[in-house]
Amino acid sequence: MSDVKFIVREPLLDPSQRVIGFQLSWQNNVKNAELDTSALSDLMSFVARELEDTEKGFLLGDSLIFLEAVPGLLQAEGLRHLSPKNTVLIFSKRYFGDEISLAAIKELRALGFGICLKNADISALERSFFSLITHFEVQLDSSNLTAQAKMYAALKQSNVQMVARNVGNWQDFDACAALGLSSFVGKLHLTPRPNIAQKGLNTTQTTILQLMEMIRKNADIQQLETVVKRDAALAYKLLRYINSAGFGLRTEVQSLKHAVTILGYSPLYRWLSLLLATASTSGNSPVLLETAIVRGRFAEILGQPFMSKTEAENLFVAGMFSLLDRLLGLPMEEVLTTIQLPEPVVEALVSRSGIYGPYLALAEACELNSMLVASLAETLKISTQDVNKAHLSALVWAKNIAAA
Template structure:
């Protein structure tokens, strides 16, 4: 299965739009089709290996990992590689009628694994189930919000977390948040919230853009430091990013001069791009920021074996800039007019063309159940196993970096 299929991730958001988990699945034309035991087993084994390190343990920190399961997988070897407190198996209600399955569920719960119940009607669910599950899938019905609120208010008194599915619009997400539900949002987080407030670059963002232009021109380090000194907070945040686990430095960077001496100008540029995305004074969506980091890093990893190091770093910048308009709340035309990017990066952003465009398009397609992934990967001569491994690596890297945002 792993030799021919592509992984899709869907973020789980808490009411504050923070990413608290992911569900992984194989890409397929019909999302409602029932996956085979073989495919579910292959997914569990692959994810478990990719997200486990013998020294570091689970590589996604405190994130929850949701995986669809069938009774045959409740004793899978791959589960032993995943920490119980971070792992939630999604199991349909129909399986709970079998005594052997129920015994396996009880054993997993005693070990600390989570169980998410699917296919249950909340209003008629027997209370006995609540001792066997940690999460309960629910479907929001906006036309019947008042009665749902009463039911969910009762459930809040239990330890079971409610998880909303198919949340397709921001008003629906807000309704779920008001009820205290966590939500799987599909591609909703890529859709900007409607706003009538005028958006402009603030002082910090203007300073960062100035620094990016200076770095692009290899300005003298003393000139860079003079600009950074205008905003002590920016300097502090920049050094935090550079020293984050995501960069893998052996010694701590103490100053901007030290950073340039150790890394050079090109890596510094990418961290300024990241800093620009988080410098909004009007607030930004944590899930959108994390998505931008994953997109940039995935595009970079995919390009590392195809081009030079500096070109691959440009792919990271292209990935970040592809969501910068939504992160900053301003049109892409204004973003691009604020700074001079390499022509190949601009071409990728505007038309997904040129050298970088296909890599950026592939990274984007991995965020959705897009049937374009296969053709894009084939055109770049990237195999499914390599793409899936890069996807997991980018997710781990982004989690480390986002944690210092």
């Protein structure tokens, strides 16, 4: 794999706002650039190595991975190691007009891969294509939704799933959802839904903050247990997280005391930070919460080779809390007056400075098609390959946590 390519992800949401997949691509600021067969093959090989396990299978569960493709990839090494049922290959309409290319696409479909058609006019689509494609990419035209709705209703009679591209605001997402379309949401995954954001902390979050402060002051375990027992649902969720595949324990933790005995106080702090975000009752899109979890784990993995275990766990907290203002519907300054955090974490959250700031900034930049990624990685002396491995590893970890 070339040392100059960084992976970019774009979430795919179903009409109920659930994250059902991602498009993975190499960072590229040239719009409509010609697809490079070698680069696409490299991406497939890398994705297969990081997301496929010989024993566990596809590591992102039932999620779909969308990858740009060209017919010449049929013999690509990486393609043979991808899970066909979890992989959707995106082809431009022009390949369907060439007999040799169409034969290659048919073979890929026969192998079980999903086929997404783009750059096509839905009203002029040949009926013979409907048995070949699994997804159809549409460009939302919010000024002419009535006509679009009629076309999409006709397409619903087939088994083809429609996905909208470049959905830039929640109003357009709702329009797509009403039409039954899943949506690639670009930067929208970082934007809270308007008018429904929770203002301030709910009762459970107040309890979690109390626990975090007690841990910071090394309170006695019996005092911690007394507070946890006030909220049975909180205690249950905390133990589920600790026992999840994301933590990798070999022994099942039965109680808070047992967790502290095995893990100590520091890891408990990070799990409470995760609970603080997931306890939001704001009605925010699940994609915002998942992004916070991925960002926290991503930053932590990036920092692990360069700092102590406790410092790396603080990176996780910084990553999680970097979106807490949007999850809670409060300005970051107000969030920081409510939660007592170590000064280096505060520096990272406020100005992306200090020991943790650059790692958090790098994790953020990788969520977008940002040219800052290369310079940040170079400054931190982290290779392109290690950044990409950390990125996909964080996605897998977040999926395991979401399933807890």
